[in-house]
Amino acid sequence: MAGGGPGLKVCAAVGCGAALGSLLRFLAGTVAVATPHLGPLAGTAVVNLLGCFVIAAFAGLTGPGGRLPVGLVGRQFVMAGFCGGLTTFSSLSLETFLLFLETGSVSAFAYLAGVIAGSLGAAWLGYACAEMINRQPG
Template sequence: MTYLFVAAGGALGSTLRYWLSGLIAGAIGQSFPWGTLVINISGSIVIGAFATLTGPDGRVFIPGDWRQFFMVGVCGGYTTFSSFSLQTLTLAQEGQGLWAAANVVLSVVFCLIGVWLGHVGAVLINEGV
């Protein structure tokens, strides 16, 4: 049954990623993969908060299947590491090495900050602050 939950969550997350990425590309342009960057950062914040809020010390109880639905399915379908990798390679192959490097640094740094912020925010919620 967990596989069905993950599959449904993945469909939802992938659809959300496709919609938001298109929205951002339409608003900002496609010279840099801003949509992927925003999606990976926001996904990192969300999964950091959710994992902490619903973890063993969290304030929110979520049954295992539903936790997998959201973390593996929705967040896994929403975030885009494979897209990030391909877009970075494409930038490098097109002679835009500086943009490729910027994409790697910005993605790694801000996604790590995002997951940490999500975690810290959830810890504060768990502590009732």
């Protein structure tokens, strides 16, 4: 691409990763809605927690000093593509807003705070797991 932008391989990798992540997000939502006592909120929460864990673990494993030698294309496939397609801030925002309209601020705030705190915890756990793996002998 002109102007020093990402190359065709990187763009294709991000697009393919996003397609896989979006499909998994859709399937998780479908399963959550079909499961008694769950619903779309559970599906959105699960994919966001999983995505936060995966992106942090992958970043730790493939970054400087990481154990997995993955190039730019592979990193962008997983991090920008797959995790970007899997996680969804827009759905989280809409669901929180609708929950606020239906039940009031306490439930909506609890859901939002829980997902954000859980996502940060999942990212911490993913990165911590990567660091443990990176420290293992050869």
